[in-house]
Amino acid sequence: MQEKREIIWEAIHSINSSGQLSHDCHFKMFTFAGMNITIDNQSGFCFGVVYAIQMAEDELNENGKLYCLGDIVHNNMEVERLQKKGLVIIQHQDLENLRDCKVLIRAHGEPPSTYEIALRNNIQLIDASCPVVLKLQNRIREGYEETTENNGQIVIYGLEGHAEVNGLKGQTQGNAVVVMNEKDLDAIDFSRPIKLYTQTTKSTSGFLAIKKAIEERLHARGNHELLSFEANDTLCRQVSNREPQLEKFAALHDVIIFVGGRKSSNAKILFEACHKINHNTHFISTPEELDFTLLEGAENVGICGATSTPMWLMELVADRIKQQSISLHA
Numbered sequence: 001m002q003e004k005r006e007i008i009w010e011a012i013h014s015i016n017s018s019g020q021l022s023h024d025c026h027f028k029m030f031t032f033a034g035m036n037i038t039i040d041n042q043s044g045f046c047f048g049v050v051y052a053i054q055m056a057e058d059e060l061n062e063n064g065k066l067y068c069l070g071d072i073v074h075n076n077m078e079v080e081r082l083q084k085k086g087l088v089i090i091q092h093q094d095l096e097n098l099r100d101c102k103v104l105i106r107a108h109g110e111p112p113s114t115y116e117i118a119l120r121n122n123i124q125l126i127d128a129s130c131p132v133v134l135k136l137q138n139r140i141r142e143g144y145e146e147t148t149e150n151n152g153q154i155v156i157y158g159l160e161g162h163a164e165v166n167g168l169k170g171q172t173q174g175n176a177v178v179v180m181n182e183k184d185l186d187a188i189d190f191s192r193p194i195k196l197y198t199q200t201t202k203s204t205s206g207f208l209a210i211k212k213a214i215e216e217r218l219h220a221r222g223n224h225e226l227l228s229f230e231a232n233d234t235l236c237r238q239v240s241n242r243e244p245q246l247e248k249f250a251a252l253h254d255v256i257i258f259v260g261g262r263k264s265s266n267a268k269i270l271f272e273a274c275h276k277i278n279h280n281t282h283f284i285s286t287p288e289e290l291d292f293t294l295l296e297g298a299e300n301v302g303i304c305g306a307t308s309t310p311m312w313l314m315e316l317v318a319d320r321i322k323q324q325s326i327s328l329h330a
């Protein structure tokens, strides 16, 4: 409760003397039939996703067809929009059978094995790996080279099997230990040096909890072993900086409609950030999933989303709420 009050206080202080929201609160507001509907303008695609989609659209506009390895973004509606323009989603097993064509690598990045297959099969890769992910891949590769010299190990805090994690693990010839929770720590050899990294889209609190749990296990073996533990916060600030901003946004509204893809890792994190502050936060993936009974009696409705949620989709949700409130008051 105290936490919520502080966030509301901060949010109120971002409204200037003329009642306008100041520059660090970028909201888009409409009022319909007594209901204020506000879209959080800071939600929506991060630069990594914008870059990947731009590269895909440029290619599609020129050639009308492009293969993409995995969903270009964890948002079905955006994927469908691009499929209508000629994007063909393929899986890793399909890559082996393709020859002499162009394939887009999405923002999550890929392991070295993907580049090897492309070279063998004369596939031209359009590499839209996010620069933040590429930098992390380089760090892990260098860290792995160091740890192989001193009998250490690479630990990645992330989701086993997630595309980005596959790309990161690939920098260690598949030897990194991937952990999501305390139970997974049993796979770490605590007698050897440890370098910890994190998938870019995990939460700050989750990373700190894993770091602490590793430190506690090392403490239990004797303090000196902490010297051989290096924890690298490699979270993407495009996600972690949105958490506090969304907490403020959630505190300002009676109901929050969070729009995100169900496969999106950052959608889960950012939804939780809103839900922690405002329990009237509801997750939807399409405007059709909107349950209008949840909005009954609400004066202020906030719409926000993940780094993989297109702004046009949040606008469609706002339009649907507007239409519903117009028809109810006609």
Ligand code: SF4
Binding pocket: 046, 047, 048, 049, 107, 108, 130, 131, 132, 133, 200, 201, 236, 237, 238, 239, 266, 307
């Ligand atoms: S969330 Fe960060 S790391 Fe992931 S694509 Fe966006 S900018 Fe890149």
